[in-house]
Amino acid sequence: MLAPRFDDASFARGRPRGTARHPRAEPTAGPHRGAPALLGLGLALVTLGASGCATATTHTSIGELEVVTLREEHANVHLVRGPRGSFLVDAGLPGSAARIEARLLELEVDPAALRAVVLTHGHADHAGGAPHLRERHGVTLVAGRGDEGMLAEGRNGELCPTGRRARRRLEGDRAARFPTFAADVWIAEETPLEPLVGVPGRVRVLPGHTPGSLVLLVGRAAFVGDLFRGAIVGRSAETHFYMCDLEDNRADVRALLDAAPEVEVFFTGHFGPVTREAVEAWLDEAS
Numbered sequence: 444m445l446a447p448r449f450d451d452a453s454f455a456r457g458r459p460r461g462t463a464r465h466p467r468a469e470p471t472a473g474p475h476r477g478a479p480a481l482l483g484l485g486l487a488l489v490t491l492g493a494s495g496c497a498t499a500t501t502h503t504s505i506g507e508l509e510v511v512t513l514r515e516e517h518a519n520v521h522l523v524r525g526p527r528g529s530f531l532v533d534a535g536l537p538g539s540a541a542r543i544e545a546r547l548l549e550l551e552v553d554p555a556a557l558r559a560v561v562l563t564h565g566h567a568d569h570a571g572g573a574p575h576l577r578e579r580h581g582v583t584l585v586a587g588r589g590d591e592g593m594l595a596e597g598r599n600g601e602l603c604p605t606g607r608r609a610r611r612r613l614e615g616d617r618a619a620r621f622p623t624f625a626a627d628v629w630i631a632e633e634t635p636l637e638p639l640v641g642v643p644g645r646v647r648v649l650p651g652h653t654p655g656s657l658v659l660l661v662g663r664a665a666f667v668g669d670l671f672r673g674a675i676v677g678r679s680a681e682t683h684f685y686m687c688d689l690e691d692n693r694a695d696v697r698a699l700l701d702a703a704p705e706v707e708v709f710f711t712g713h714f715g716p717v718t719r720e721a722v723e724a725w726l727d728e729a730s
């Protein structure tokens with residue numbers, strides 16, 4: 444899949460920062476540069492010439508946190524760096540695990556020092572790389588209890604395509620396999636995040652995309668996995684490629700917006716991130 448047209452973002456209230464790199468595509472190139480574009484409530488994105496990069500790195504500052512989104516193929520792995528350590532949200536495909544590991548080292552993050560890997564759900568492109576990180580570095584794996592069976596089987600569960608793109612991928616995604624594993628910590632109800640990863644916040648259980656899907660709420664940020672996705676090109680929020688009950692999905696997103704009015708930016712499992720305004724616009728359009 445194509446990468447979106449921007450690969451560096453800052454939500455530091457109109458103060459774009461950071462650079463984007465494509466470590467393997469252009470190992471010796473300097474940082475890409477682009478003109479900042481204001482988006483909604485003073486949020487700023489730096490638009491960069493990233494089209495065609497299967498791999499991209501996005502840096503986003505949110506208060507005292509830095510989120511580094513590592514895109515491998517079409518799946519996002521989010522490195523969240525806080526004052527008391529770092530953790531990952533999702534782990535990518537099994538075949539991406541060694542590259543994610545290398546990219547962490549490039550960022551001077553010791554994988555063994557990660558507080559945990561929190562899996563938003565048990566699909567291959569989010570959970571598949573997790574066993575590698577635990578086997579090699581002893582990282583604690585956290586997942587939703589409802590996805591225990593999926594992880595034990597090492598395969599995606601029921602997949603309901605929502606459009607042509609997913610229908611074309613359906614057979615491959617149904618056939619996908621990943622190493623079977625059990626999480627070290629299972630989340631079955633709303634849980635404080637700080638004891639798990641050292642950052643204040645909460646983990647909510649939000650079944651729908653899978654039975655054990657989780658959403659992490661961390662200050663002004665939410666990590667939503669595949670509750671919805673970012674656009675392939677542009678900055679809108681979109682219905683995810685796979686969702687069995689669209690009405691229920693949108694009701695869940697509305698309820699999440701209401702329950703977490705402090706959240707301004709949503710980190711998605713694919714493409715993104717997207718702003719609250721973009722999520723509201725998608726809901727309005729879909730209703």
Ligand SMILES: [Zn+2]
Pocket residue numbers: 564566569652669
């Ligand atoms: Zn998924």
